[in-house]
Amino acid sequence: MCHVPGILDPPSHRSPSPITITIVLRTAPAIQGGKDYLYSPSENVIASPQPEVAALSRWHGAPPKGIGLEVNLLAQSKQYLNWGSAENAHPMDIFSLAVTDKQTLTAGGSPDIKIHSTADADFPLVQSIDNAHNVGCHHIVTDGKGSRAISSGFDGKIKAWTCQDGYWAAEQKLTADLEAAKAWAIALSEDGQYLAGVNQEGRIKVWDLAADATQIRDHETKGSYGTCIDLSADGRFIATGHADGSVYIFTTETGRMPFSLAGLVKNVRTVAFSPAGKILAAAGDTRVIVLYDTASGEQIASFTGHTAWIMSLSWSSTGEYLLSSGFDGKIKVWSMQTKTCVATLSETDKAVWSVKWLPKTGKTEAFATVGENCSIAFYREATG
Known part of the structure; x- marks a missing residue:
């Protein structure tokens, strides 16, 4: 990369x-x-x-x-060109990637969180939050405005960060309020008010960050390790994936679990709601991406093509395309119209831990990837 x-x-x-x-x-x-x-x-x-x-x-x-x-x-394809890279952005694997309209936030096996600018052609490092997590960070998420970030570290701590004029600083009070919160995977609502997390016991919890991080939901599942979580953009649904292959959808309004979804029998490593919240995509060790209708819980499509575990999924802003990355080093773009893979990038044989579409600022789509090669790679859609 x-x-x-x-x-x-x-x-x-x-x-x-x-x-x-x-x-x-x-x-x-x-x-x-x-x-x-x-x-x-x-x-x-x-x-x-x-x-x-x-x-x-x-x-x-x-x-x-x-x-x-x-x-x-x-x-019949879409072409994506390598747009640039931030090489050796971290000294160890980069496990998680979050994006705002002008920045990427990355975290991994090293203690620091790195912030790079996507507004400049060479994607420069604009800030390093040193020793954010002493033993590294496995998840970092941002709200829709890019004003708040939450990180979850291997030290078991969840920390909050706020952005003003492009500079990130610790939200010390909120971090203190979250001291008792324990979660492996985390998701943040679009408005930055609600944090959802799933832990090793498979319990799903929601905290109201506007009310001193008060816990407002506690959902119990079958006890399998919770590996991934997502909140729909409209805030109506929470979805989680688990080590035993289970996928659950909860409604945030009632706290009910309308669906326990079938189709994946091995570790689920990533779940992602479409922008409109009508489709949930899930994938993991089966090397298959499964799409579910959130209104009925029915499986509506499945995609195959990765030759190893699928680690990350990301929807384009319009919901027309789904991005996936895997332990096989492959990055794939899937069309929702044709239900086919329309692009595959194979520039590394190392694991690609996370992929994210960048907020669309022009006519073309672009995305970023991070992984085992310790670098951030940027791709844009070819035009003309």
Whole structure:
């Protein structure tokens, strides 16, 4: 992931593409079984709707009499270019990444939290919160405005941070209020008022940060280690993933658990609500991403492609694309419209622990990644 910033990358840095089949009609306007295909009279083309066909050079089987067919493989993809990197941003693995409109906050095996600017082309380090957690930090999250961050360290402590004019400082009173709070994974509401966490016993708790971090919810599950958590953007739902493969959704208004979701039988390492809160994505050691309808609890889709544990998921601002990263070093972009992978980046064989879309400031989407290589990599959508 260590690349020099540039406008264009070599072809090897461009992402491979899912493939669809296009059948070009040479002598007739239709073929047998044409109902299974999309026909374009003006272009004399029939396009197969089947995505991600690995390899096919000629038509399989004899074509109808009098019809000559040529099968072309057309790449249907999005291209993402390496936009730059902050190399060796930490001396050890970077486990967690949070983003604001102009900054990234990163934390990992070292004691410090690092803040880099995304408003400058070379992504400079603008602040280091030294000794934020003595033995490192595994989770850091921010609110929607980028004015508050919460970090959870390997020392068992949860700490609060506030941002003013781009500079981060400890919220000492709130940190003291959170001293009794214990959680492995954490999530912060969009307005920064509510903190949700799940602990090693699988208990899910919610604290009101505007009321001296008063605990307002305590949900019990089946006792399996809570590995990940997310809050929907509208604040209606909490979702958690657990070491036994369980995924739960709770409603924040009533505290009820309407759904215990099936489909993953191994450790769930990441859960993420779509921006509208209508879909929950979950993934982990099964190497499968499962999508659930939050209104019914039903599984609506699943994605395969990673060859090792999936560590992180992130939705684009519109909910059109889902970003994933894995222990295999792969970063994938999935289209919700086609339910296919539309981009894969394979620039490292080291684990990519976390990925996040950056807030959209122009016409193109961009995202950041962190992982075992101790660096922050930035990618943007290719245009033109």
